[in-house]
Amino acid sequence: MTEEAFARAVEEYGDTLFRVAYSCLRNRSDAQDVMQETLLKFYMEKKPFQSPQHEKRWLIRVAVNESKKLLRSAWRRRSVPLEERDEAVTFDTLAQQALFEEVMALPPKYRLAVYLYYYESFSVRQIAEALGANPSTVQTWLMRARGLLRESLQEA
């Protein structure tokens, strides 16, 4: 891969990978680390991709795996405070702020499933592949996440 092609990939996928990682980790610095590691793996990947969609799904799957690895790491469990989310994210409206806070309050697997479904327009099957879960399990996560969001946003 040329430097130019890699620079285009950073521009095209950088924010997407950051959002995937943030949805899992709720921490800006960690999410940026995951974005960088995922892009470096992409740079070193030798096998050709069948299509741009295949390429994007591969990148998202790697970002999910890297995020889960970081989430599991003993070092992070010891060093990250209970309130992980930094204060750097600001929104245009209160509705956006409320939605973001409630999505981020969901368990990590729900957050990721919701993000991939509603933002990346992934199908349930594609989410299952990305998260290494059964499609029926993903369906359940989405249903529970919707229920939790409905309750919390009505209360807000």
Add this chain to the structure above:
Amino acid sequence: MMHETLFRETFSQLHASDEAKREVLSMIETRQNRQTRRIGRVVGLAAALTAALAVTAGAVNLFTDGELFHTFSVIWSDGYKMELEDEAGNQTTAYLTNAEVVNTDGRVILQVAGQEIDITQAMEREGYYRFEEEQMGLVVEVEGDTKHWTVTQSLEEGNISYSFTGGSEESAGASEIKTPDAGAAKKDAGDIDA
């Protein structure tokens, strides 16, 4: 029902910093510069070394074919691949072939080379799963069922073959390093210094 437009508007405001993007571009440039002066070989690095590496974090003794121990500094790592340099400036690449099988929510997951692969179906149907990574010359074989399994990792590098065997708690085995000259020398994972 989720308001999809609001969701998109909200999450579109999340961006990685320009600095983080510039950093990853500069990592590639640095890496390319390093590659031009590299004279090293590819060295397979055992899973058993991984934990010790995390502790020493900076300098590591590798089990090599030329000498028993050799000291390298870690100059770059992406989690499972590392660029190493010795005191003479010789550079080499090491792979952390830390294949592990875990049972998560009833699913059997093989974690290897930065990937997580759901092997439940293969274990249920065949009692066997094989993973191959050509670039590293890595082969991981999992045998057993969804509750008890044995993991064998083989790493080919030149005329040297490294083989490690482990498994689920109930069937844990010892680690083994094989070379053509020395034959098989059994070691417990904890005995390998780094």
